[in-house]
Amino acid sequence: MKLLLNNKRLLFLIVGAGLLVLFLLYLFIGGKDHQEAAMDHSQHQMGGKHAMHAVTLSPAARALAEVQVSSVERKEVRGEVRLFGKVDYDETLVSYITSWFPGRIEKMYLNYTGISVNKGDHMADIYSPKLISGQEELLQSLQALASFTKQDQSSSFVHKNAQANVEASRAKLRLWGIPEERIKSIESSKKVDDVMTIIAPMSGVVIQKHISEGHYVKEGSHIFTIADLSELWVKLDAYESDLVWLRYGQDVEFTTDALPGRTFTGVISFIDPFLSEKTRTASVRVNITNEEKLLKPGMFLKGLVRPLVTSEGGVSTKGFAGKWIAPMHPQIVKDGPGSCDICGMPLVKAEELGYVETEEGMPLVIPHTAPLLTGKRAIVYVQLPEDSSSFMAKKVVLGARLGDYYIVKRGLEEGEVVVVNGNFKIDSASQILAKPSMMKPEGGGKPKTGHQHH
Known part of the structure; x- marks a missing residue:
């Protein structure tokens, strides 16, 4: 009895897989004759090289696959670094x-x-x-x-x-x-x-x-022991992967469950040069004003830093290029060299604290849904400029993900059009046709047309 049930399950799986392959063939190829006609038309317009690697969809197939595209563009993007910590006394005011x-x-x-x-x-x-x-x-x-x-x-x-x-x-x-x-x-x-x-x-x-x-x-x-609570420190824990986005003098927004609806702001005044071996985090200290005395030492806070990223992947802060900053009091910023108004220490250039030397251009970005990630590579499907119904896989090198966007380091040019929805379905058709795909970026093998004779 068990053997009979197992055989039935196996038969159902084989039949289901066959139906799925036939559906994909119908959806993306539209029948052998239609695909061959489309390929001939594509070859005539684009040339043999692109036609050999591109997948062409009919208008009906494109609509069924819900394909959506977006342009590769240079855009001002900000990351989001979320930190957690608690309020402490300002040791300089104790x-x-x-x-x-x-x-x-x-x-x-x-x-x-x-x-x-x-x-x-x-x-x-x-x-x-x-x-x-x-x-x-x-x-x-x-x-x-x-x-x-x-x-x-x-x-x-x-x-x-x-x-x-x-x-x-x-x-x-x-x-x-x-x-x-x-x-x-x-x-x-x-x-x-x-x-x-x-x-x-x-x-x-x-x-x-x-x-x-x-x-x-x-x-x-x-x-x-007396402490002045009008100025406080917030000590946050930052994971090592987040440290690349943090800089001295950056603004930080805070919220706390104890005061719902209230947002506080502070400035990063110190980043620990060492990591904790137990937590793999570095301590980040933020100076925050507390004139209303709402914040109390020991209170837990959630912090948010929004670094502005440059075209080279660096961190920039508008208005800091060419400025001079006090190394102990980040709120002291001047246009030229001098000394801190609070402690008298010499000011240092903003570039020495990790900011970019000049205002670099905006980074090249694509929506985060565009790339197909395998763990070893990233693939995007680019709409060919000669034929909006044809799409070709491209390997790209991505930078960090910032919100809804990935930074593109190599592989794409500004103005190219990439698929942001339906790319998995296009990739399935590419694999069936033995064209470059997510798993086989070089392509290869014989296309599975559904009409092979044995």
Whole structure:
């Protein structure tokens, strides 16, 4: 019983394959007589070489195959590089509040992490015997200088030495972080402060509180860590295949599921020169403004870069050719050499950061549905200019795919017409006729006409 079923299945497969071949012959050849007449007409118009390699379709066959064509053209195309990452603090805007001298924390004005602080706010009071001795030393130096001026004529060397002691005492207090106004207050009041108030050097948010009231600290001990959240970093992971499209200074668009409907923009400020061996990705850092304080460190983001591609396959950014850019602050762009307005570092040419030296032409592109890809080669079917009903296979060398287009490196010329729909059906007919096709670009073999005699 099983043997009978298997035989029936085999018979059905053979019959189905035969019917498919006959259908393709009818569809693309239109019968032996019609094909021979079409080939004779094609030879008369195009010459023997093209006719031997081309497939000719009748108007009815072309309509049934739903053949559509498009011109090979030069066009401005942009790629799409999608990246994923999360928000982080801008490390250049993180300040560590440390103790300038050993002592004991008498009072904490900021008692928990996450609290906002403005520049000039009181942060903590610290008691330090070393600080008290420094103030006393200043007052004693001032008293010695004043007593010297009341004496009669004396050595100018002693007078200069007394003045030097006063300046040294003032300098010591400055090095301990005591502001100039406080030093003048000590000198005018002639009183020593028992505690020193630590003042916030910048506005931001306390992201870490290292100690509590009553703790003793050493010189250099961390007390608070403050971060300015008006500017943030976005750290993205880029696969090695995407790095060729990324450049310093490129604009990046961001979205996050936490804020649907909102789009943020930033600028690439750093591309890691090394790949992670575990993830095979490189870290890409983007500077982003956060004036509304909507973005928060740790938030996940999706990034999108749209590189503009040149005719040679390079990356260009309109307006960057011939410009000078700050290597640490990509938002600083100038027409000529100079220094960064933020950090003072010398500007560098945009070409040194990977941008094209001149505004190159647009790349030669074809729709992404035009090529037939085998893994070893790419084939497109070109409509012959002498006869719009005839199509011939051509091997092409493709560049990257950018959206709905492939860049053409070799094999096609601008203005040629390629098949963008129905190319698989044309390729099937080419294989039946032993003409150049996707699997056999050189052609060969005997055509399967359906009328061979054995």
